[in-house]
Amino acid sequence: MREAAALARIYLRMLLGYVRAVLEYRTDALILVLASVLTQLAGIVFLTTVFAQVPALGDWQRWEVIWIFAMVVLAEGIGSLCFEGTWHLALYINLGGLDYLMVRPYPVALQVMGSTLGPNGFSNAVLGLALLGVAATRVDVDWGPVTVGWAVLLMLSGVLVKLAISLASNTTAFWLRSPSSSPAGTVHTLGDLARYPITVYSTGVRAVLVVIPLAFVGYFPAASLFGKGTAGTIGAFTPLVAAACIAGAWAYFRAGMRRYDSVGN
Amino acid sequence: MIEARGLTKVFRRADKPPGLAASVRHLVRPRYAEHTAVAGIDLSIGAGEAVAYVGPNGAGKSTTVKMLTGIVHPTAGEIRVCGLDPHRNRHANARNIGVLFGQRTQLWWDLPVRDSLALLRDIYRIPERRYRARLDELEPVLGLAGLLPVLARKLSLGQRMRADLAAALLHDPRVVYLDEPTIGLDVTARDAMRGFLRDLRRTGTTLMITTHDLGDIEEVCDRIVILDAGRIIYDGPVTAIKDRLARDRAVHFTLADACPGVDLSTDLPGSRTVAGEDERRVSVVFDRFVHGAGDVLAAMARHARVVDLSIDEPSIDDVVRRVYAGAIGDALPDRVR
Numbered sequence: 253m254r255e256a257a258a259l260a261r262i263y264l265r266m267l268l269g270y271v272r273a274v275l276e277y278r279t280d281a282l283i284l285v286l287a288s289v290l291t292q293l294a295g296i297v298f299l300t301t302v303f304a305q306v307p308a309l310g311d312w313q314r315w316e317v318i319w320i321f322a323m324v325v326l327a328e329g330i331g332s333l334c335f336e337g338t339w340h341l342a343l344y345i346n347l348g349g350l351d352y353l354m355v356r357p358y359p360v361a362l363q364v365m366g367s368t369l370g371p372n373g374f375s376n377a378v379l380g381l382a383l384l385g386v387a388a389t390r391v392d393v394d395w396g397p398v399t400v401g402w403a404v405l406l407m408l409s410g411v412l413v414k415l416a417i418s419l420a421s422n423t424t425a426f427w428l429r430s431p432s433s434s435p436a437g438t439v440h441t442l443g444d445l446a447r448y449p450i451t452v453y454s455t456g457v458r459a460v461l462v463v464i465p466l467a468f469v470g471y472f473p474a475a476s477l478f479g480k481g482t483a484g485t486i487g488a489f490t491p492l493v494a495a496a497c498i499a500g501a502w503a504y505f506r507a508g509m510r511r512y513d514s515v516g517n
Numbered sequence: 518m519i520e521a522r523g524l525t526k527v528f529r530r531a532d533k534p535p536g537l538a539a540s541v542r543h544l545v546r547p548r549y550a551e552h553t554a555v556a557g558i559d560l561s562i563g564a565g566e567a568v569a570y571v572g573p574n575g576a577g578k579s580t581t582v583k584m585l586t587g588i589v590h591p592t593a594g595e596i597r598v599c600g601l602d603p604h605r606n607r608h609a610n611a612r613n614i615g616v617l618f619g620q621r622t623q624l625w626w627d628l629p630v631r632d633s634l635a636l637l638r639d640i641y642r643i644p645e646r647r648y649r650a651r652l653d654e655l656e657p658v659l660g661l662a663g664l665l666p667v668l669a670r671k672l673s674l675g676q677r678m679r680a681d682l683a684a685a686l687l688h689d690p691r692v693v694y695l696d697e698p699t700i701g702l703d704v705t706a707r708d709a710m711r712g713f714l715r716d717l718r719r720t721g722t723t724l725m726i727t728t729h730d731l732g733d734i735e736e737v738c739d740r741i742v743i744l745d746a747g748r749i750i751y752d753g754p755v756t757a758i759k760d761r762l763a764r765d766r767a768v769h770f771t772l773a774d775a776c777p778g779v780d781l782s783t784d785l786p787g788s789r790t791v792a793g794e795d796e797r798r799v800s801v802v803f804d805r806f807v808h809g810a811g812d813v814l815a816a817m818a819r820h821a822r823v824v825d826l827s828i829d830e831p832s833i834d835d836v837v838r839r840v841y842a843g844a845i846g847d848a849l850p851d852r853v854r
């Protein structure tokens with residue numbers, strides 16, 4: 253536990269190093285960041301009017317659907333705000349950028365993940381949290397200390413599942429060795445499907461969302477919170493699924509590092 | 518300190534011919550071209566040794582260093598560094614070793630050097646007091662103070678190398694690997710770097726230096742390992758190489774007037790005068806332990822008006838050629854593999 257805290261503290265310092273670099277020495281980049289955040293926030297205003305139109309889907313009420321949507325958006329926001337470097341992994345591998353990271357006493361995966369920060373993540377995280385806040389007052393849940401705690405745990409688990417999927421899909425770069433065509437992008441696009449109750453899809457699509465476990469980012473945890481039958485029962489295992497996903501992605505990454513060949517000059 | 522046995526690295530490059538049909542075929546049945554960069558080397562380096570690891574381009578020097586440091590997983594063979602397997606015990610190993618690749622920096626590009634070093638302090642979990650003491654130690658030799666507030670991307674090559682060296686040595690490693698630490702440095706910066714490396718040796722640090730520069734080897738190392746095509750062809754004291762194989766130096770002159778038949782062999786016994794591309798160019802090859810470049814210039818000036826000159830130091834490639842030619846084989850048969 254103390255070890256985890258130490259790792260987290262160092263991680264934060266690395267992220268802040270990047271923030272400092274952008275804030276103090278890269279004013280050009282800063283302006284772009286601010287512009288993109290502003291456009292995204294403007295989008296939120298537009299979205300609220302859209303959400304007023306969201307219908308009930310099957311036995312999912314409108315605000316329950318929005319809850320799923322919000323969890324996925326939040327997970328994506330946190331992912332890009334704090335772990336954006338994951339998406340640069342292929343670049344690191346193909347340019348030999350892991351060399352120095354490999355000789356430091358800190359996990360290589362975390363050094364890559366914390367190497368940069370995705371500014372769009374900020375607006376997504378804010379949007380996700382805002383929607384969750386509003387939805388919390390509209391859904392049919394008896395909020396008490398236990399349900400709030402459970403909801404938070406489910407949310408964190410969803411974030412971890414998303415993170416593990418990103419890490420694992422980007423880790424394939426160790427095997428593919430090409431900077432451009434990455435299955436990570438495809439998986440990320442599939443993630444958009446996970447913003448809605450998977451019951452609206454055909455069996456095939458559902459199976460994909462369960463196997464890749466994107467459905468555990470929003471759908472299943474929400475089902476657990478709202479007590480939706482079998483899906484809800486499965487959803488209660490979200491924290492375990494998250495732990496397994498992280499462990500799996502971590503092991504996969506370690507296996508990948510054995511294949512790392514650096515580059516010749 | 519460093520023990521390697523049967524160390525081998527085979528790189529597999531996808532042998533992907535151009536064209537769509539070929540790409541599809543590659544997907545179905547991938548074909549690879551194999552390239553053995555390091556072919557079963559044995560190496561044993563004791564504590565406090567300073568070893569020069571040399572060889573022509575593509576010999577496998579950097580690949581060896583990457584395996585010894587745990588960056589690249591060997592295809593075959595065993596490595597122990599301070600008793601640890603560097604790839605398996607990555608984190609424990611990282612605390613024992615310092616690494617510098619002269620060709621690339623480990624500094625955070627958009628941050629001042631000070632911030633990069635502070636991040637490394639956090640990563641290595643160096644207590645603040647030790648960190649300050651270490652910076653004070655490195656300050657006089659590396660001249661860090663002037664570099665600390667500068668952005669890494671604004672450093673000159675020489676400055677960057679010093680800052681990178683500070684980064685590699687921050688945690689006071691017992692074993693230090695330097696892959697071309699003087700590459701691209703001007704004469705002054707190179708001398709400063711060599712001076713620093715000599716000091717580092719004196720502190721008992723084990724050094725392994727990859728270089729193409731004989732000067733680095735002579736001034737810093739006592740042992741030289743020569744690699745060619747992935748195999749060690751010589752492993753022995755630097756003095757033997759220096760005295761036997763790296764004696765010849767050449768001065769190339771451009772003269773004001775054509776001067777056919779000029780010959781300095783009477784002025785400088787043992788030297789050879791070689792005609793150049795045209796009649797105004799001439800080269801003098803001499804033993805650098807017998808004559809100085811100044812003597813050669815003075816001698817030439819007695820015969821002709823010198824317009825320009827350049828000096829060729831003996832190169833590693835010459836040394837490798839002469840090892841093959843057997844120049845050292847009879848002298849030290851047990852050392853040559």
Ligand SMILES: Nc1ncnc2c1ncn2[C@@H]1O[C@H](COP(=O)(O)OP(=O)(O)OP(=O)(O)O)[C@@H](O)[C@H]1O
Nearest residue numbers: 513514515516528554573574575576577578579580
């Ligand atoms: N990551 C890699 N993938 C494929 N081949 C590689 C890789 N790294 C090195 N090689 C090849 O292996 C051989 C040895 O390379 P290496 O970089 O170890 O040589 P070197 O002795 O350091 O040469 P130099 O003096 O040019 O630095 C070269 O033929 C190189 O092309």
Ligand SMILES: [Mg+2]
Nearest residue numbers: 517578579580
């Ligand atoms: Mg090299």
